[in-house]
Amino acid sequence: xQDGTTVLAMMKSITARMSELTLPLDFDFQAxxxxxxxxxxxxxxxxxxxxxxxSSRQSRVGLKASALVSLAREQLAxxxxxxxxxxxxxxxxxxxxxxxxxxxxxxxxxxxxxxxHLITVMTxxxxxxxxxxxxxxxxxxxxxxxxxxxGLLSTSQLIEAFEKDxxxxxxxxxxxxxxxxxxxGELSELCVERGVTFHTxxxxxxxxxxFNFNESGIDxxxxxxHKLYGPKGIGALVIRPNIPILPLQWGGGQELGLRAxxxxxxxxxxxAKAAEISFKDLNSNQIxxxxxxxxxxxSLKKQFPDLILNGSMNQRLPNNLNFTIxxxxxxxxxxxxxxxxxxxxxxxxxxxxxxxxxxxxxxxxEESEASLRLSLGRSTTxxxxxxxxxxxxxxxxxxx
Ligand SMILES: Cc1ncc(COP(=O)(O)O)c(C=O)c1O
Numbered sequence: 001x002q003d004g005t006t007v008l009a010m011m012k013s014i015t016a017r018m019s020e021l022t023l024p025l026d027f028d029f030q031a032x033x034x035x036x037x038x039x040x041x042x043x044x045x046x047x048x049x050x051x052x053x054x055s056s057r058q059s060r061v062g063l064k065a066s067a068l069v070s071l072a073r074e075q076l077a078x079x080x081x082x083x084x085x086x087x088x089x090x091x092x093x094x095x096x097x098x099x100x101x102x103x104x105x106x107x108x109x110x111x112x113x114x115x116x117h118l119i120t121v122m123t124x125x126x127x128x129x130x131x132x133x134x135x136x137x138x139x140x141x142x143x144x145x146x147x148x149x150x151g152l153l154s155t156s157q158l159i160e161a162f163e164k165d166x167x168x169x170x171x172x173x174x175x176x177x178x179x180x181x182x183x184x185g186e187l188s189e190l191c192v193e194r195g196v197t198f199h200t201x202x203x204x205x206x207x208x209x210x211f212n213f214n215e216s217g218i219d220x221x222x223x224x225x226h227k228l229y230g231p232k233g234i235g236a237l238v239i240r241p242n243i244p245i246l247p248l249q250w251g252g253g254q255e256l257g258l259r260a261x262x263x264x265x266x267x268x269x270x271x272a273k274a275a276e277i278s279f280k281d282l283n284s285n286q287i288x289x290x291x292x293x294x295x296x297x298x299s300l301k302k303q304f305p306d307l308i309l310n311g312s313m314n315q316r317l318p319n320n321l322n323f324t325i326x327x328x329x330x331x332x333x334x335x336x337x338x339x340x341x342x343x344x345x346x347x348x349x350x351x352x353x354x355x356x357x358x359x360x361x362x363x364x365x366e367e368s369e370a371s372l373r374l375s376l377g378r379s380t381t382x383x384x385x386x387x388x389x390x391x392x393x394x395x396x397x398x399x400x
Contacts, residue, residue, distance in 0.1 A: 011037035029377035042273040046266040072272035093203035093224035094127040096237035107244035116165040122360040150312040151180040173205035178311030179320025188217030207278035230274030234267035290318035330369025336395040
């Protein structure tokens, strides 16, 4: 059997080869990221060597598995500067968003003896919008605010949306399609002043941006493993003390009774390792990726001055670019690029519908379809960026 170092070296070499100029080029790192080889190695023993159930506290191996989970929880908590007990493992961001929104709203309604008013933004991920719409069917009232044309929400818009019985606001940290970063400090401050619970979906931000949970006005925060080079199928919800949550599933009482089910020890170890790697090189990765993204945008804009940037350029994730190409058919554009470029016109979870995010920014259905979301990753190189510019230029010239 190969030892860990050999396996790691092999996997790093395979990953490096994959990031060369093999087609199609990967420009869809916001849909998901590949597992970092170091994450694979960290997880490996816990699938087949130390495979005990972390809830089997009577056995020595069970205790070891439980200690590994505690260690991973502490490590993740240290990046958010929170008490580890506040972090509940889930199967990903979708589940964490559902638990936060459904769990908190139903708990509050039980306390108050009636439902109340909820606020979100039209450009949220569907895993936030759909649970909120479910709550609407259960009798809660919901306001979905339309952001400004640059995708950002202002404090005055949120102030206007508050009603007497508003008790929950959900606004994402970084948008998965247009990459915009909402002014969360100011928005959450308004909620703190009014005693309103503030939830943020940080699936696209955690591991890309540094932030201190304790110093923020955030009460509930969602993260996902596969957006930061960790495994798919793991995420977490961070819950500030005294924020009531009713569980969505019942069983063995794991995760403080809020999320029953056997804990996936290898995935939890993998998530902590992925976070460790992301936070170690956060600044240098950001600078490199931002420069590449800017090169991509500046070159394309020079070739085609009529390109429309979707979302604010200043308040934006460093790895995201999203633009509309006026005057061409979206399906022709995507058909032309498919064999050379992995990218999208919207979220991976949109079922092929025109992007609700771009529509909220004022793009027509046709414009939304003729849009590209290009998201860069750690392995993206300048040669890949230059090739992407060439492929897009050729396709657009052909279709114009
Ligand atoms: C902002 C945002 N929220 C939630 C999700 C869902 O995450 P998961 O796949 O971990 O359920 C995604 C992923 O597509 C996302 O980008």
